[in-house]
Amino acid sequence: MKNTIIRQARAEDVPAINDILNYAILHTNYNLNENPRSIEDAEIWYKEHIDEDYPIVVAEKDGNVVGWASLSWFRKFSGYRTTAEVSVYVSHQYRHKGIGTMLVTELERLAGKYHILIAVITDNNTASLSLHSRCGFVPMCTFRELAYKNGEYVSVTFMTKKLN
């Protein structure tokens, strides 16, 4: 999308990042939290990523953050340190314009020390499944009815991409 800047996140981006996440929590079952994340918890999330060198990138358009993506711990066991989990969220007014693809592409550029990137995607999330396929992720398995949100069981697909 024209005039979209992809850059590393800064502390002042945290409220906008959190609003975009909370929209998905409140309006979809793509994120399996059931309650919005507080700004205090978002600030802790940001600091932990900075302290442990997990990248967070944002898409900025006309001075506003319209999307973000991050790498995070897949599981906090030391043997998983070669794997990182991808999260990517685009503000609902800006979807389907290539911003998600730009964010994941930039994350991959920053992901040099990881062997595997993994995305954990609810099975009804066509946009995220397409985005990750387009970026070279491969579906590895689907866990049927692994979670429960908004009155229904949700199946979850793990997609991975091997780097170098």
Ligand SMILES: CC(C)(COP(=O)(O)OP(=O)(O)OC[C@H]1O[C@@H](n2cnc3c(N)ncnc32)[C@H](O)[C@@H]1OP(=O)(O)O)[C@@H](O)C(=O)NCCC(=O)NCCS
């Ligand atoms: C998933 C998400 C990040 C995609 O971002 P985006 O900026 O819309 O993605 P892009 O425009 O780069 O499109 C990437 C692919 O997704 C497809 N796509 C995007 N929106 C779509 C939609 N609503 N329905 C179907 N496909 C869609 C595009 O067509 C493209 O696939 P293609 O290469 O086969 O054409 C965005 O929809 C989003 O924020 N969703 C809510 C949060 C979420 O689900 N995050 C992921 C959790 S795992």
